[in-house]
Amino acid sequence: MPTTLLRDSRALATLAVPLVLTQLAQVALTTTDTVMMGLLGTEELAAGGLALVLFNQLRTMGVGLVTAVGNQTAAAAARAERTDAQGEHGEVRALVRASLAVATLAGLAGAVALILIGQGLTWLGQDAAVVARTRTMLLALAPGLLPCLWFQAVRQFTVGMRRPQALLRITLASIAVNAGLNWLLIHGMWGLPRLGLTGIGVATTTVHLLSFLALYASARKDGRLAPLLTLNAARADAATVKRLVGLGVPIAATYGSEAGFFSLTALMAGSFGPAALAAHTAVNQLVYIVFQVAVGLSHAASIHVSRELALGRADAARRIKNTALACAAAVMTVVGAAYLTVPRLVLAPFLDSGPDSGQALALATRLLMVTALLQFFDCAQNIGVGLLRGLDDTKSGFRITLVGYWAVGLPAAWLLAYPLHLDTLGIWLGLLTGLATTAVLLLRRYDSHLPGHLHRQTLDHPA
Template identity: 80%
Template structure:
């Protein structure tokens, strides 16, 4: 049993670790932008932060639309491996399926990028009607104009990323993302301050730098895939030849994923507004702890993607036991990481919070330290529910994941947070206990649904006659 768990953990880790490190590197990328905006001033930070919130909401949902590309490619690649011995014709048919999914994924990314960019521009025009400060709105609108062209290469990158992950060759992702941090920082400095004879663009320079980095990252990943002997023959870029049926299938899977991502982001946004109702110290504490959760959440994202791809692969190979073990392995790996993180929260709360609240008020630091106690347990469920969504995606079941997260987040978590925070007067701690409750309910429902759905895919043994 232990030997099997260790073997499965190594197999999962080979795919999950590069994805986790890539996710953490992307956090560093956005942190660079935030630091640069903060150096420009409070108004610039507020405007840039608002623009990034809008951009990230649309980008996250766009990423959801192409996330299932990895699962479809993993299943097709596994079928090619499984039937390779049957004959070249059967294997080539499976390879054609991979190429069709790549083309369709890029077509969906293109559609989402164009529509999303238009939504960003329109949203910028509507901000004055949402009660925002006029000075902030003007800067936010300009920032959105600079960010909107970057959405298209950003989603192209995600489509190619899912292709490399589905083929179980994600190694180039980490190198490219790490390099993009340095490029982003350099471009930010040059464009914001106008060095080397360039005009001083201020906040707009941050947006242009971000868009440029997305374009360069896409080109770098595309070139890396073209140099890979296994990936290059399957990399089909002509979206005009995209199969309409495959595009429709990807959208059928992707729309619920996008809605799930949007729902989760909205859930946490509402709780931030609730925390703000208890004063600036409570909001500062909530923001600091939420950022810690977001950083650690990248581990869950990597494990979820890896588990999802492995489930798709195991089922395509007809290995239901392997798909069942994938769930247990992913949850075991998550438990180990979350235990280490949780112990650090409980043992060294002030050290953990120092980067965020070192110069803040003592009350904010005290509130945040109390929230860390809740967060030490919350992160187990946060990680488990994200893994659950990925496992169901591996079964091509994205609608159940969306429905369950609606129940867990909005029907259980949010009412509980309101009851504990306001009716029982637990304030910010009540909000986070509500978050914990919602995430726990979501995790349990998702994992139960996975077990049920997986059992339904198991072929029944043929009846024997006496």
């Protein structure tokens, strides 16, 4: 048993580690933008931060629309290996074309939505000067949704083929390019126009385009990927597009639901004053950073499930769940130990030691005690969503997260924070309750759904 777990862990880590590091590098990319906004001033930070929140919300949901491409590609490639059938390679090419068509439609719709939202910000009671800067920033960011989602479509193809190594190199390079372009466009150096805050938006859009071109070029140099990679989205098969949209819409809704859940708890924390909101924001950022480990493990586990089921290996598909959860538990134990033993050191990058930070630091330290346990469930629920995606079951994941986040977590947070007067601590206990409920329901659904799915796979694709 230990030998099997070690072997499975190595196989999972081969795919998960590059994905985790890529996710962490992407966090560094957005952090660079935020830091440079802060250097421009408070008003620019407020406007740029608002623009990035809106951009990231639509980007995240757009990514959800093409996330299932990785699973579909992994299954088709595995069937091709098992049967030596070139028709399955044709299926992969059809998936690539369809994913790029979906990404193009989502990118265009998202870009229009961003511009329209910018026009309506004044009606939401936002400061007029901030709104003016936000609108200009959104105009610069909106075109970037297209290459951003093209990148994600090709990324899912490379992950599904289990060849994601170029992702990390490209993302790391994009951090340096983004920082350099930010600086040049903000200040108008080397003959470039002085754009200020808008320059950050232009730099972000440019980096998304360069990243897509770099990933495409890298895939074209790969002898295994090149024959399957086609950019002719106009020839996308309507049935394949419909299948991807059917799988992707619940994923996009799940991502949007989770983002909305955490955004609403931030508003609740703000009702208890600036110190409470600062503490909540600092701890939430820590959770977000560590959450990237869960994202990488979830994607890797999901791809492995799709592959193992396509090969008819039910036992391996069952083991993937336990392996992913064991790896997550190991990482979360180390992180939780740091939270409990050196909380001030962990919080130092987010909360300074000035005279006004004492209350926020004390509150954040208490929240870390909850977070040490919460992150086990946060990681488990994300892995659960990925496992179900490996079964092509994206609707159950969405329904379960609605129950866990909104029917259990949010009422619990409100009850503990307000009637029971636990304030921000109550909010985080509510988050813990919602995430734990979601994790249990998702993993139970996977265990109960796996046998039936394997039976259907056997009927659809006999050996």
